[in-house]
Amino acid sequence: MTETHLTAPVDERSKGALADSGLRLSLVDPADAAALDAWIIADFRGFHGRRPTEEVLEEARGNFGGRRTTAVYDDGVSTPVGTVNSWVAPLTVPGGAALEAWAISSVTVAPTHRRRGIATALLGAELRTAHALGVPAAILTVSESTIYGRWGFGPATFATGWSIDAKRVRWAGAPTPGRLSFTTPEEYRETGYAVLAETMASRAGEIGLEPYLADRLIGPLKGDEDGDRRLLVRYDSPEGRPEGFVSYVVRGGEEDFSRHVVEVGYLAAATDAALTALWRFLLELDLVAEVKAWTRGVDEPVQLLVQDIRGARLTSVQDHLWVRILDVPATLTSRRYESDGDLVLEVTDELGFAGGRYRVIVEDGEARVESTADAPDVTLPVESLGSVYLGHDLARGLALAGRIHGDADALDRLFRTAVPPRLSTWF
Ligand SMILES: CC(C)(COP(=O)(O)OP(=O)(O)OC[C@H]1O[C@@H](n2cnc3c(N)ncnc32)[C@H](O)[C@@H]1OP(=O)(O)O)[C@@H](O)C(=O)NCCC(=O)NCCS
Structure with missing residues (x-):
């Protein structure tokens, strides 16, 4: 990867969408202390935190140096009206391998600018950037469980x-x-x-x-x-x-x-x-x-x-952890499975990253994933695939809710792990 999460350019589509509403999407230069401080203040405010002291700002500047930091500005207002940051984190998957995942944090929109599409622009930019860089999944922890399903994230661990x-x-x-x-x-x-x-x-x-x-x-x-x-x-x-x-x-x-x-x-x-x-x-x-x-x-x-x-x-x-699959073959082949099987999955993805029909063949715990025109055994939106990806026993409930169609039991047998997944921290 020649471009990394730090150097990849700002997403033009979201930049254009925000510009149409008089707003400016921009990356924050980690070396620009004043800009980073304003971003950190907006982030704390977004989560109803205290205004950070000088000492807290200094520490936070150091902490966020390795992250891709994005802000939305309403020119004339010094503090950003939207924030997000991201980095590539190793996500442990069943079998113990580490999948490179696009970790997203600090999604905030100023209450003065809510429900104007800022979060939509920020999330779209993150997912397109991660996808363009070949990162196979995005992950986040959430303040409210109602927000991220619309962008293809599904709850994959519970705390x-x-x-x-x-x-x-x-x-x-x-x-x-x-x-x-x-x-x-x-x-x-x-x-x-x-x-x-x-x-x-x-x-x-x-x-x-x-x-x-x-x-x-x-x-x-x-x-x-x-x-x-x-x-x-x-x-x-x-x-x-x-x-x-x-x-x-x-x-x-x-x-x-x-x-x-x-x-x-x-x-x-x-x-x-x-x-x-x-x-x-x-x-x-x-x-x-x-x-x-x-x-x-x-x-x-x-x-x-x-x-x-x-x-x-x-x-x-x-x-707790929400997973958004961006590349079905890369994610499914990186984990191991506890039983062998052969399933055709029809994955739908309204945002167009991961949709398709895939045959998943597991032998000796390892998966091969091929595009296929065969009839699907299971049809599911990408957020449901994210939910079952790490081995949690959610297939049956999602099927009852109409968010998995077809042979959910076969999907469950293939994907579920004896030890459930866990994320024991917030990010
Ligand atoms: C959550 C938050 C980022 C949403 O920002 P926003 O710019 O107002 O969101 P958008 O205008 O892009 O809304 C996109 C869609 O999400 C919906 N939505 C936004 N916030 C939502 C919420 N808290 N619960 C349910 N739906 C929500 C909107 O209604 C809209 O739906 P539509 O596409 O069907 O019209 C913002 O309210 C916020 O900063 N909250 C406080 C901090 C926080 O909770 N951040 C999330 C961290 S995990």
Whole structure:
């Protein structure tokens, strides 16, 4: 690829569409601190955040240097009225390979300029640019689940939230050998990067993290209100190998000192031993009545690790990673399959990137994908293909909803994986 996500020119079609409404689509030069600051301020405002301080801006400028940063300007207004940024992230797919995916973040439109087609122009530009560069899929996490289906994204992983009554549950898991110790972000950062890389590579749906995204999980970024109360505990195997960490905050205790609440910021576990040891640590903390955690997998085993299942309550299950397939053969051949099969898929794509009829032949877990004129076994829009791509058991529900036609069970048998995909962070 001679052009990269950073150097590819701005999308002419979206530029023209916005120009017709008196708006200007433009890439932000990462070296232009004033322009990047204005973009960051617009981004924070878009998500109802605080106005960033000088220190936060300085850190964010460094964090976004490797991203393609796009702004929409209404000339005469200094802060952009639309923002988006993107980069190419390795998405772990079933079987463990990393698919190059176009990660999209910071989609905001100023409330003064909403519903004028700015998001449509921004998303169209991102998808056309990614497609032109040969990136086979786009991915994002979303603030609202109603927004991105129209651009061909489908929910592909789900995240769970938990509330555990620490006074009620008792550890019922296996012994947890290994060593736990407090550390600090400064001391642990490089080790933490390696642990995160291993954690992310171990599960379909996770993405390889840029230093910025990893830093958010290991230690506080500037401006984090909880920065001075966040704790970091590492897990090392009995052989001394770093395999996991947990960052958390302890709150409450004002009325009853024995009833603090622990909020887990992030639990990284590259191995099962790390996962169980860190859960046990959290559940056995003294002076704590409740442990809360979010963005865990749908197969989070915590209920089975305690003797009173109802003491570990699932508080939320919601869509998390959304996948937009841009190149059907490239995406389907990059993952592995747990059973062999032969299916003709008719994929429809209103935006024209990935539509077509494809025969998918899986032998020994590997797929070949060929264009075909044979009658389809399954007909589905590209967003439904994105939903089943990473192995989640969504085919049956999508069929019931009329968003997969034909032999959805055969599609499910071919695509589903024993371990469901998971994305355990936001981006
Ligand atoms: C979501 C957001 C980016 C939409 O921007 P926008 O410029 O108003 O969107 P557009 O004018 O291009 O609208 C495109 C279509 O999406 C629909 N749409 C936009 N926002 C929507 C929402 N929140 N829920 C449902 N539909 C929405 C519009 O009605 C329109 O539909 P149509 O094509 O059928 O007419 C904007 O409202 C925003 O910045 N929200 C706050 C930040 C945020 O949530 N960002 C998303 C991050 S994941």
